[in-house]
Amino acid sequence: MLEIRRLVLLRELAIRGTIAAVAEALNFSPSAVSQQLSLLEKETGMTLLRKAGRRVQLTPQAEVLVQSAGEVLDTVERAEARLQASLSVVSGRVRVAVFQSAALALMPATLRAMAARYPDVRVEMVQREPEEALRETWARDFDMVIAEQYPAHAAPHHPGLDRRPLTEDAIRLALPAVEAALHPVASLPEARTMPWVMEPRGAASRHFAEQLCRRTGFEPDVRYETADLQAHIRLVESGNAVALIPDLVWAGRDTSCRLLDLPGLPRRTIFTAQRLAGAASPAARAFRDTLEEAAATRA
C-alpha cells in the first residue's frame, strides 16, 4: 500500500513548488524530501517527477496522487474532528490566522470569552495578511482564518474552504485634527494635494485606495508606506498624512483624527474561513461562534 506520509509530501510539493520549499516548511532537509519522493516512485512504479530547469515538475500521474492525498488528509481531519466531537467537553487546538486590525479589535474579547467558556481549547493566533492566510489555511498551516475583503477586490477563492461573513465596516477618510481646523476638508477630492499613507503595493487595501483616488480624479501622493495600520493612525494624528481607514481599526481606541464619511462608498467585509473537512471540529466551531458573537457585540 502507498505510504501516506510520502503522498502528503508529494502534495506539499504540488502546493509549494520546489523540494527546497517543502523541506523548509516541514523542517526537513531537502535531501530527506528528495529521498522520500524517490521511494514513492519506487512504490508506485511510475515516474512522478520530471526535471524542469533547476526545479521539478509533477507528471500527470503525480497530479492524480496529489488529489488523492488531499482526500486522505481531509478524511483524517474529519476523523480527528469526529473524535473530539465524541467527547462531552470541547477541547483541542485552534490555529487562527488574523490580520492586524481584527487581531486588535476582535481577538481580545474573543480570547477572553473562549478561555472562560472552553478552558480546554487552546487558541493559537498568528498575524498574517489575508491572502497569504487563506492560502496557508487551505494548506493546513491554520485551522481558521479571519480575512478582509475590499469592495471590488475579491480575495482568492480556494475550493475546499468554507467562507462565512463575520462583519462589515465602513471605510472613512482620516484627517489630522489640526489640518481640519486650518483647511476644513469636506470631501475626498479636496484631499488630492495632501500626503498619503497607504499599505504597500500588493495589499488589497492599497489597490482599493489608489483606485478610489483615481476614480475621484487624482493620483494620490503616497509619501508613506507601511502595512501597520496603527502607524497610519499615528501619521494622521501627527498631521503628516491622510489615509483611508476602515472603522474596525478604531475599536476600543480614542483618536484625535477627524473621520470623514464618504457617501456611496461600499463597506469592507470581514469573513472567516476554514477547511470544510475541519468543520466538524468542536473547538473550531466554538471559536467561530464566539468570534461571531464578539463581532456582533462590537457593532
Add this chain to the structure above:
Amino acid sequence: MLEIRRLVLLRELAIRGTIAAVAEALNFSPSAVSQQLSLLEKETGMTLLRKAGRRVQLTPQAEVLVQSAGEVLDTVERAEARLQASLSVVSGRVRVAVFQSAALALMPATLRAMAARYPDVRVEMVQREPEEALRETWARDFDMVIAEQYPAHAAPHHPGLDRRPLTEDAIRLALPAVEAALHPVASLPEARTMPWVMEPRGAASRHFAEQLCRRTGFEPDVRYETADLQAHIRLVESGNAVALIPDLVWAGRDTSCRLLDLPGLPRRTIFTAQRLAGAASPAARAFRDTLEEAAATRA
C-alpha cells in the same frame, strides 16, 4: 496528525477481535501491536482500549476511529486504482479467492485469457471457502472473490462489498452407473437408503443437502464427509455413495456418474464480489470482465 498505520492497526483489531490475531495476520509480535496501540492512545489523548476479561474491547471513541480508518483505506485504494487507470496499459495485481469448483471450472480459461490480453496483470489465486473468502476480501486480504450461494442459504452481506452475479448452475443427484443398472433410481426419495457423501457441517452445501433430504422425508445416511468435491465424484463413480452435485463441477470432465435432474429445485448461484473502493482498479475490472466472459462461454 494521527498516524495512519496505527489507525489501521486499530481497525484490524476491531475486525479480528484480539491483539494476538492482529499480530498474526500482519506478521508482527503481539508486543508490537500493543505498543503501537498505546502510542495511538497517547496521540489522541483518549482511552481507546478497555480490558474485557483477558481480551480488550474498543471504546466508543475507538469505534469512531475505526470507521475513519476504513475511510482512509478506501481513499488510498481509490487512489491506487485511479493511478493505474491513468496508464494506458492495464497492469497491477489482483488477488482472488475462489472456491474449489469455480477454481477448476472457471479459472483455467480465465487465467489463459488474462495472460493473453493483459500480460502486465498478475493474478494471484487462493482457494477459500465462500464465507471466509467474503470476509477476507472485505478485510482487504483479497481484491476479488468468487463465491457460491445455495438456495435459501444467503451468504453474509458485507457493506462496502460490491456483489455481481456470475452464473447459475443446477444441482443434480449423482448416482453410480453400476447402481443405476441394478436398481434404477428415478427420484430423490428412492435414494433414502443409500450412503451419502456430503461436505462437512458448516458448509452451505451441507446445510442445503440435508435440508433437501429432510424435506423429501428422510434423514440421509452421511457416511462420508469431505470438503473436496472431486472426492465426492470419486466416491460416487466407485459406487460407494450418492451425492448432490452442482453442474459446475463437471466442467471439462467426463464422468461415468448418472446425473438425475431434480425438477423444481432452485439453482445455485455463483457471484463475484469486490470492495467498492477497488472498483476503479483497471486490473480488477479486467479480471471480472474476463471471468464473466469465461462463465458465459461455458454455459
Add this chain to the structure above:
DNA sequence: AGTACAGTTCAGTTCTTCTTAACGGTCGTC
C-alpha cells in the same frame, strides 16, 4: 490447581528515515 491464552512491559535489536557533506546542473547577473 494447573494449563493455555491474552495482553503488557522492558531491554535490546533492526529497520526506516533523517542529516550532513559533496556534487552536477540551471538560471540570473555583473
Add this chain to the structure above:
DNA sequence: GACGACCGTTAAGAAGAACTGAACTGTACT
C-alpha cells in the same frame, strides 16, 4: 561568459521509530 545563487540528487552515517523476545500479570477453561 564566468561567477554566484539556487535546486535537486547521491552516499554514508546518525538518529529515531518500530519490532522482537523474554519475563510477568491476569483471565478462562478443565
